[in-house]
Amino acid sequence: MKVTPVSKIVGAEVTGVNLSDPITEDTKRGLRQALLDHQVLVIRDQTLTPPQQVTFSAIWGDLETPSNIDYTTEETPKVMILSNEIRPDGTAVGVVDGGDFWHSDSSHIEVPSAITILQAVKNPERGGDTEFCNMYAIYEALPHDLKQKIDGLYGIHHVSKVKNRRVTISPDRPGAKDFYESSAKAKPEVIQPLVLTHPETGRKSLYCSPRFTIGIQGMSEEEANPILDVLFSHVTDRKRPYHYRHKYQDDDLVMWDNRCLCHRAVGGYGLPDIRRMHRTVIGGDQPYAEQQAT
Ligand code: OGA
Ligand code: MN
Numbered sequence: 087m088k089v090t091p092v093s094k095i096v097g098a099e100v101t102g103v104n105l106s107d108p109i110t111e112d113t114k115r116g117l118r119q120a121l122l123d124h125q126v127l128v129i130r131d132q133t134l135t136p137p138q139q140v141t142f143s144a145i146w147g148d149l150e151t152p153s154n155i156d157y158t159t160e161e162t163p164k165v166m167i168l169s170n171e172i173r174p175d176g177t178a179v180g181v182v183d184g185g186d187f188w189h190s191d192s193s194h195i196e197v198p199s200a201i202t203i204l205q206a207v208k209n210p211e212r213g214g215d216t217e218f219c220n221m222y223a224i225y226e227a228l229p230h231d232l233k234q235k236i237d238g239l240y241g242i243h244h245v246s247k248v249k250n251r252r253v254t255i256s257p258d259r260p261g262a263k264d265f266y267e268s269s270a271k272a273k274p275e276v277i278q279p280l281v282l283t284h285p286e287t288g289r290k291s292l293y294c295s296p297r298f299t300i301g302i303q304g305m306s307e308e309e310a311n312p313i314l315d316v317l318f319s320h321v322t323d324r325k326r327p328y329h330y331r332h333k334y335q336d337d338d339l340v341m342w343d344n345r346c347l348c349h350r351a352v353g354g355y356g357l358p359d360i361r362r363m364h365r366t367v368i369g370g371d372q373p374y375a376e377q378q379a380t
Pocket of ligand 1: 349
């Protein structure tokens with residue numbers, strides 16, 4: 087197995103493994119260390135079937151069950167489909183607008199996702215990249231006084247786009263507006279530390295995103311928004327050195343660590359050009375914070 091960084095600060099390419107074979111303890115250890123070191127792994131030349139993807143995913147921990155059963159594979163309900171394909175009867179094959187703003191997966195629920203795995207099944211001719219940014223590095227580069235200010239604070243997270251002035255609703259997803267309007271009322275706000283300590287590396291990471299973080303606990307909007315705007319400027323400004331944009335090759339399997347990264351789907355493709363990804367997710371621990379700035 088060979089691990090080669092793809093940028094200075096985030097991401098590595100892995101070659102020389104076949105994930106459809108039984109995974110040895112050595113390979114498991116090597117992959118886990120590579121993920122902790124590089125936060126995103128691009129594992130080349132993998133063509134896992136949905137059941138094989140479930141078997142591989144399970145070595146990392148307990149799989150989450152996708153909440154939307156309309157968009158899971160026929161072979162197994164543990165694998166969700168991301169796709170822009172529409173069936174002849176007009177129904178969507180997969181989730182079409184997944185991840186369209188910078189976020190960390192499911193930070194809007196109490197126990198968010200730890201690791202997300204995408205098997206590229208069909209790449210579009212153009213577009214369809216995924217961007218990542220390293221939230222350890224962003225935290226470490228913040229001015230000391232800002233670190234001190236946010237250490238110990240909690241962000242307010244919510245799934246509904248109608249509660250969030252920083253995002254818009256994609257017109258491409260059927261029923262999206264209704265979903266976000268009803269979830270604005272039905273789903274609770276969840277608080278998460280703005281700075282978490284990664285449970286495996288012990289490193290501190292910024293943990294908030296333009297997609298899900300809509301406020302700061304105990305602060306008015308007028309107080310919180312300028313702070314969030316500064317934090318999010320580091321996430322969204324791709325001229326800064328914390329980012330990696332992944333352009334998929336055929337048979338890439340990409341996995342990332344949500345506890346120290348934000349990511350987003352770049353888009354830029356459209357029918358008849360089809361993108362299809364198979365997605366599995368490993369559940370995490372409740373994020374926790376240490377109280378001192380470093
Ligand atoms: C996700 C996600 C990005 C993409 O699956 O959680 O954000 O490029 N995907 O599909
Ligand atoms: Mn995502």
